[in-house]
Amino acid sequence: MANAVVQKEIKALKERQGRLERLFYSLLGPKVIGEDEEIRPSYMRKLQRISKRMDQGRGAITVHTKAELEKFLKGL
Structure with missing residues (x-):
């Protein structure tokens, strides 16, 4: 994705x-x-940190399916 x-x-x-x-x-x-x-x-801070890193091109998250994305987001 x-x-x-x-x-x-x-x-x-x-x-x-x-x-x-x-x-x-x-x-x-x-x-x-x-x-x-x-x-x-703490949940909102984690989302903000992930979003900021992605905007900077760092810490990209690799997911291949919607299920993997859902698993990652539930783990927050």
Whole structure:
């Protein structure tokens, strides 16, 4: 798979995570874990780091199938 496909999947994951956090806060309110905190900040940092490395042409991820990509993303 091309880097563009992996980057697209990472971007989609980040957007999904943001939507899930907004839904969580709308259902339970920001006082549950703190208004300025993210639910999984380490997960978001990992995605950002991978995206940055790919933009710089370093640390390319080699996947050949969608199943391999899903396995990699689940491992985050």
